[in-house]
Amino acid sequence: MLNKCYIQATSAISPQHTFEGEFHTQPFVASTRNLLNVIEPNYSGFISPNNLRRMSRLLKIGQTAALKCLVGSEFPVPGAIITGTGKGSLHDTEKFLKNIREYEETALNPTPFIQSTYNAVNGLIALQQKCTSYNNTFVHRGFSFESALQDTLMQLQEGVESVLVGSFEEMSEEHFYIKGRIGHWKEGATNETFLADNQTTGSIAGEGSAYFLVTAKPASRNLAVIEGVEMVYKPTTEQLGNRLQKFLAQHGNPTIDVLLTGENGDANFAHYYQYLHQQFSPSTTIIPFKQLCGEYDTASSFATWLATEILVHQSLPLSLQAYNTASLQNVQHVLIYNNFMGEQHSFILLSK
Template sequence: MKNVYINSVGSISAQKTFDNTEFLNEITEYNDNVIFAVNPVYKDYIPPAAARRMAKGIKMGIVTSKIALKEANINQVDAIITGTGMGCVRDSEKFVSAIIDNDEQYLTPTPFIQSTHNTVGGQIALELNCKGYNFTYVHSSISFESAVMDALLQLQLDEAKHILVGGVDELGDHTTKIHKIINHIKPEAITPTNLLKSKTEGAVFGEGANFFVLSNEKSNTSYAEIVSVKTYNTLKQEALKQQAIAFLKEHDLSTNDLDLLILGNNGDVNFDAYYHTLSETFSKTPQAYYKHLSGEFNTASSFGFWLASKVIKTQSLPEIVRLNGLQTSQYKTVLLYNQYRGENHSFTLLRQC
């Protein structure tokens, strides 16, 4: 089977990541429990008249896909595969509110049409005039990994050459209130540097979009090779160490072969123990984390994927994401691990190409 490469990246997050010439050079500070994406100038990518009618998730998806395509030096892809947990949740909230406010009468269909989870992938296809395979995965916090696994299969089997893959989620006011009520969001405002010092349950919620051009053809823009992705719906904490070691062993690797471990710690006192277990397992490996910069959302792991890609290509690890003080002379093999509230565990293995 063919190797699969990350040929380009595009990111919009709570940090200024849409500029691919920079790599977390300037950190956007906050003191809150809900953080919003830093917006690029959307009119540089989308006509203003069209952008006004688009939900934020759609705009973020279109812009990051265009950034990724431009960096990959291609105008078209064979497929578009999107992962999202909540889709265009703001339009979903608008439509449900209108049902209640108007007593189920005189409803405009536009918010309903734009609220479906596959709207982002569809709008990207319209922008690119792409008539190929277009699929959206809604698998909670492994939505992005599911999209990557689909692309991997197609590229490895040479059914496609270039596939646009991404993860996107936006914040909605009503949905955010519900998460606060059920303690999924931290009760207190917190800063990025203090997130892991928090002793409360819940996370800092965020939003963002991260798109990548994956290909079975290596190019001069390639960031890294995707070796493997594996997911588990349920995984007991005591079995985590064995599963991580077994995953590496499948690719003839041991814990000593890793140059970097990237973890999805979000400061939730009830569930960060999973990350602590893996952190102890790889105690001799340099470690990093990222949700203090991006916030927590269903496809936040796509931001971790972006981080790993940039680290391998630039061969540098920004100080703001370091989880321990260990250093290495090069970043060749990187393992990412993520879970949310004890479910939907994922391992992603990348290496230098």
């Protein structure tokens, strides 16, 4: 089993006010439709104008979130950079496909092709921080961030002192339309209504980027501890339950104070969440998180960021006040359960 790691710094760009100021006291940002876009920060404080000028949206989001995390830590040049992204830069992929057609394969701008490469963000972070060590990018839908996290724990156990681990995902209007054609989105829903209706299929789309600077040993800040990560591929509900029990047993069967759950209002996958929730006693506060970030391949990284916030503040942020209960105090363990389209299921366990 892999050892735990200590979170020294975090960052998140999301549809909520997570990047600047104090998220804990910020109000919930409601959406007007079934697509949640991130609140884009001012990039110029992080990326030079000469670099910024040709970067596409996801590259800016992914690199800025990474730099914010590194700048806020005592490890500006981490021992490894490991990321996950399910779809990479959709805008660049779409743009290059269109350019091929529009210009009939002649005189094509190379920039969208270069930036459509899944590891483009990783390369840029390494370049800016002059980080010449291990660098990897996982691209497996709902396992992308989880695999990056597993690789991170492996690197730390192999002797690397610090790792920058994170994810970045965007939802373009075009890709939103495409996925709508195969029923991914709930018609007419917003982030205030989609969870109430799990009798119909579809969810709400989202996007975001979150990073963590983690160390093998305690360091100066120790915001929270990542105890472990577990991935389960296409399980039955019973198999899922067994893997949960096994995972918790490996970590000493801790009392789970908060379960952050990825339920997304989609009737196709509601049974997994219902079954999972039944595995916990009433003392566990169960809180959904996709009303804050929407559904996307690496939404579990946002949940990991949120879990860290809850552990640091020992209370729920204002945007989750609707779920608050008097019993929520002395939060020692937060478990995240998520699945992506019913195929990739994962658990991430954090502690104080």
